[in-house]
Amino acid sequence: MAKNVTIAFNQGTIDSESALVRVYRSPDDTAWTEIGTSVVNTGNAADYVDLGPSDNGLADGTWYYRAAQEDSVPNLSAFGPSVSVTIDTTAPGAPSIATLTVGDFTP
Amino acid sequence: MGLRNDVRLELVVPADTGTGTTTLAIERDGTVVHTIDVSASTPGESITWTDNNLDLGTYSYVAIATDGAGNASRSLTVQATVSAEGVSLLAVSSTLAVRPAFASTLMSQPVYRSTLTATKALTSGFTVTATNDSRLTTAPAHASRIAVRSAHTSTLIAAPITR
Numbered sequence: 338m339a340k341n342v343t344i345a346f347n348q349g350t351i352d353s354e355s356a357l358v359r360v361y362r363s364p365d366d367t368a369w370t371e372i373g374t375s376v377v378n379t380g381n382a383a384d385y386v387d388l389g390p391s392d393n394g395l396a397d398g399t400w401y402y403r404a405a406q407e408d409s410v411p412n413l414s415a416f417g418p419s420v421s422v423t424i425d426t427t428a429p430g431a432p433s434i435a436t437l438t439v440g441d442f443t444p
Numbered sequence: 445m446g447l448r449n450d451v452r453l454e455l456v457v458p459a460d461t462g463t464g465t466t467t468l469a470i471e472r473d474g475t476v477v478h479t480i481d482v483s484a485s486t487p488g489e490s491i492t493w494t495d496n497n498l499d500l501g502t503y504s505y506v507a508i509a510t511d512g513a514g515n516a517s518r519s520l521t522v523q524a525t526v527s528a529e530g531v532s533l534l535a536v537s538s539t540l541a542v543r544p545a546f547a548s549t550l551m552s553q554p555v556y557r558s559t560l561t562a563t564k565a566l567t568s569g570f571t572v573t574a575t576n577d578s579r580l581t582t583a584p585a586h587a588s589r590i591a592v593r594s595a596h597t598s599t600l601i602a603a604p605i606t607r
Contacts, residue, residue, distance in 0.1 A: 425462030425513035432507040435454040442450040
């Protein structure tokens with residue numbers, strides 16, 4: 338089952354003149370795709386929820402995100418550092434009880 | 445050697461894609477009784493844990509593996525039976541007759557139902573103070589403990605008391 342990722346921004350880094358924050362996603366921290374924007378209101382950027390490709394959720398694996406803010410001109414800022422999140426919806430293999438021994442094992 | 449009332453489980457750490465297996469929990473009769481951190485273990489590695497001092501009875505065990513994202517898998521249920529033990533022999537250890545004021549040792553040797561015999565006897569030291577010493581008709585602490593746990597215990601103290 339794929340999952341969504343909620344991205345919260347460090348509000349202290351949002352410029353009061355910014356109008357929006359552009360959010361980018363990458364599967365490898367190299368090839369980036371803009372996936373959406375978050376509206377900035379008086380210096381606060383709303384959380385952004387990544388619903389995955391076609392809003393079908395993100396597949397298992399590690400995903401990277403980065404963001405840049407933009408003013409009304411528009412001038413785009415430099416990108417902030419990327420962050421990663423690992424999606425894991427697969428249960429581990431079933432553990433096995435290899436042996437079960439009744440005895441005196443008291444130290 | 446004490447009572448055979450421990451259950452030792454050998455668990456195998458399962459593989460997990462993604463965040464990796466982080467814990468193995470052990471359920472006894474539906475209740476988690478122990479959790480092992482296996483985040484530093486490798487898949488296929490064996491982990492041993494012993495459930496000590498169980499009462500007589502049959503117990504069901506299940507192992508639960510959980511990965512870093514909280515996904516979990518359960519093992520098949522296995523059962524272990526802790527059966528009664530019996531004291532088949534209580535005897536004065538010395539070949540000499542027990543005499544008043546002489547220190548003696550009462551030796552109990554548990555014999556298990558599974559036909560295994562304890563390799564080390566339990567002993568209890570005491571000094572006979574009179575011709576009729578009640579301690580010779582009452583099992584010592586060790587033996588009493590065994591008797592309490594045993595469903596089929598017979599106790600025999602056979603030693604002449606002479607002056």
